[in-house]
Amino acid sequence: NKTQSHSRGEYNVYSTFQSHEPEFDYLKSLEIEEKINKIRWLPQKNAAQFLLSTNDKTIKLWKISERDKRPEGYNLKEEDGRYRDPTTVTTLRVPVFRPMDLMVEASPRRIFANAHTYHINSISINSDYETYLSADDLRINLWHLEITDRSFNIVDIKPANMEELTEVITAAEFHPNSCSTFVYSSSKGTIRLCDMRASALCDRHSKLFEEPEDPSNRSFFSEIISSISDVKFSHSGRYMMTRDYLSVKIWDLNMENRPVETYQVHEYLRSKLCSLYENDCIFDKFECCWNGSDIVMTGSYNNFFRMFDRNTKRDITLEASRENNKPRTVLKPRKVCASGKRKKDEISVDSLDFNKKILHTAWHPKENIIAVATTNNLYIFQDKMN
Amino acid sequence: LGCGAPGIYTPFVFQDTQEKDKTIPPERAEEAKLKAKYPNLGQKPGGSDFLMKRLQKGQKYFDSGDYNMAKAKMKNKQLPSAGPDKNLVTGDHIPTPQDLPQRKSSLVTSKLAG
Numbered sequence: 001n002k003t004q005s006h007s008r009g010e011y012n013v014y015s016t017f018q019s020h021e022p023e024f025d026y027l028k029s030l031e032i033e034e035k036i037n038k039i040r041w042l043p044q045k046n047a048a049q050f051l052l053s054t055n056d057k058t059i060k061l062w063k064i065s066e067r068d069k070r071p072e073g074y075n076l077k078e079e080d081g082r083y084r085d086p087t088t089v090t091t092l093r094v095p096v097f098r099p100m101d102l103m104v105e106a107s108p109r110r111i112f113a114n115a116h117t118y119h120i121n122s123i124s125i126n127s128d129y130e131t132y133l134s135a136d137d138l139r140i141n142l143w144h145l146e147i148t149d150r151s152f153n154i155v156d157i158k159p160a161n162m163e164e165l166t167e168v169i170t171a172a173e174f175h176p177n178s179c180s181t182f183v184y185s186s187s188k189g190t191i192r193l194c195d196m197r198a199s200a201l202c203d204r205h206s207k208l209f210e211e212p213e214d215p216s217n218r219s220f221f222s223e224i225i226s227s228i229s230d231v232k233f234s235h236s237g238r239y240m241m242t243r244d245y246l247s248v249k250i251w252d253l254n255m256e257n258r259p260v261e262t263y264q265v266h267e268y269l270r271s272k273l274c275s276l277y278e279n280d281c282i283f284d285k286f287e288c289c290w291n292g293s294d295i296v297m298t299g300s301y302n303n304f305f306r307m308f309d310r311n312t313k314r315d316i317t318l319e320a321s322r323e324n325n326k327p328r329t330v331l332k333p334r335k336v337c338a339s340g341k342r343k344k345d346e347i348s349v350d351s352l353d354f355n356k357k358i359l360h361t362a363w364h365p366k367e368n369i370i371a372v373a374t375t376n377n378l379y380i381f382q383d384k385m386n
Numbered sequence: 387l388g389c390g391a392p393g394i395y396t397p398f399v400f401q402d403t404q405e406k407d408k409t410i411p412p413e414r415a416e417e418a419k420l421k422a423k424y425p426n427l428g429q430k431p432g433g434s435d436f437l438m439k440r441l442q443k444g445q446k447y448f449d450s451g452d453y454n455m456a457k458a459k460m461k462n463k464q465l466p467s468a469g470p471d472k473n474l475v476t477g478d479h480i481p482t483p484q485d486l487p488q489r490k491s492s493l494v495t496s497k498l499a500g
Contacts, residue, residue: 137441187440217411219417220427274416278423
């Protein structure tokens with residue numbers, strides 16, 4: 001029921017549907033959760049919207065379409081669908097379309113199943129708008145959107161002997177313009193760029209992006225916090241952004257040996273890693289997103305999220321919470337006090353709520369509107385200049 | 387300085403590598419804390435054991451025979467809710483899709499004091 005009012009920026013739920021159900025894998029005696037890991041929109045080609053959604057094992061293509069008129073005036077059917085007795089029909093009429101309350105229907109168009117042994121962490125639609133990739137911990141597969149009974153394995157990092165396993169795939173994405181290029185990130189903080197024209201199985205990367213580590217800083221936590229939780233290309237495709245536990249890094253595709261920019265998301269957590277390991281928060285997977293090529297955004301704890309402006313080098317911390325922000329007021333910047341004297345309006349590290357994590361944020365592709373997901377709520381913020 | 391004649395007192399200087407860098411990097415301090423709590427913790431967190439655990443994270447096992455029997459029984463009577471140990475999978479206490487146990491581990495409130 002679209003009751004949007006653009007000038008006031010109010011939003012309403014457009015459609016709700018169950019994408020996946022819990023399943024049991026009888027062969028392995030395992031439960032497969034219905035929890036959705038990723039959603040990706042397809043570029044819009046007609047009135048309907050299409051999206052891919054995936055849980056741990058199965059990807060589905062959904063069509064979401066609107067219906068705002070229905071045919072009325074059939075000769076052989078009543079309005080409620082029951083068939084009329086033909087002998088009672090005395091006149092003929094032409095059925096017409098009449099407006100009705102908007103109905104939004106979601107229907108599954110394709111189900112891509114049984115191609116992943118491990119948990120799917122990423123899906124990415126190719127710029128050819130015909131194919132897409134799906135990645136799990138050890139493998140990446142290429143699919144055609146029309147074909148569900150076949151997929152091609154393009155990356156396989158499973159070692160012959162699992163004892164030799166040293167890293168897993170954490171995220172993967174197609175280049176926005178080059179349909180044969182994709183990248184995948186690892187739990188060791190590396191990004192590999194592959195070209196599908198080079199070979200059928202892209203086990204050998206074309207480029208390897210890795211920042212050299214300072215050996216004097218190495219600790220038990222180094223590898224864990226270097227694990228990349230998300231990788232996203234800028235809209236131009238010249239840069240890519242990676243998110244690891246404490247920072248966001250911008251890489252120039254032309255330079256493999258270090259990122260061009262590094263932004264600290266919550267550096268004050270570095271002296272809390274022991275506790276964060278114990279409560280598992282150190283394994284939280286934060287996503288990140290671009291506004292074009294200039295501003296990047298990512299989430300943090302305590303319902304805070306951060307934005308970094310690459311041009312001005314300014315950054316801001318904002319909070320998504322109903323208690324602290326009245327609707328239609330400008331968000332107040334927040335500040336965390338790492339140590340020492342806490343100023344008024346600052347919040348100390350020890351007061352942060354680590355259950356309130358913002359893992360998912362998204363920026364509107366064309367306008368300054370952002371969506372921020374907290375544990376139980378979805379916030380939509382827009383630029384006050386709008 | 388008021389501590390005696392200057393120039394007479396010559397202290398011993400121990401070559402202590404840590405003296406140069408008085409502040410231990412925060413990560414190392416945290417590592418020391420962790421090792422103090424869990425002395426048996428393996429050296430390499432990126433080792434295959436760690437990753438294997440990660441690959442299987444969240445997987446719950448079930449017994450299809452018991453599950454189907456429990457489903458058949460459910461039609462007739464109210465089953466008792468899952469026992470205190472939700473991972474114990476036998477007989478009547480098999481979870482069904484309708485009442486699968488909570489998957490999210492209850493996050494411990496942050497103990498970030500000191």
